[in-house]
Amino acid sequence: EAGVAQSPRYKIIEKRQSVAFWCNPISGHATLYWYQQILGQGPKLLIQFQNNGVVDDSQLPKDRFSAERLKGVDSTLKIQPAKLEDSAVYLCASSPRGIHGYTFGSGTRLTVV
């Protein structure tokens, strides 16, 4: 079974620039999550999709972050404009249903300079 694919692996941008991350979940997984992991901390949920609908985006900074999951499969997370404090690893995870079969991708490491 192929895992959760994320790209790019690394990204360096200047503050105030925009950036986008892509995630391809495990085939058949209805639930998709984006987590932010700041260095030295545990992952924090940014947004959760069930198929192509948003279930929880309470911790997404909506003034600069946006995410979509078209057709209930792939997802993109965008930051515009980026701030220094957005430097983190952005992890995508998917599961067939809730907490069962939860699988993380390897993440995208973002550095904002």
Added chain:
Amino acid sequence: QQQVKQSPQSLIVQKGGISIINCAYENTAFDYFPWYQQFPGKGPALLIAIRPDVSEKKEGRFTISFNKSAKQFSLHIMDSQPGDSATYFCAASTSSNTGKLIFGQGTTLQVKP
């Protein structure tokens, strides 16, 4: 109330020794407590998980001990090996949502040969 507090922040253990990592929570609605293992450059991977209706769960060298009254749970790694050197995260979730995980701050474990 949504926090999960993890300790210690870092841990050094000799090969063959026992590694113990502790977590505490406040939200009594949590009913699923997984532990994740994360290697550098990789996403977290599920190691072992427990529900509050049991006090202990063992899988190979890994054991979760759960104390519902104290709202604490811990991971014990028996016969620790250098390959166990990684960052470990406890987490918690409620079955009433669709899979949101609240993570602890992480423990970096180094097993010395």
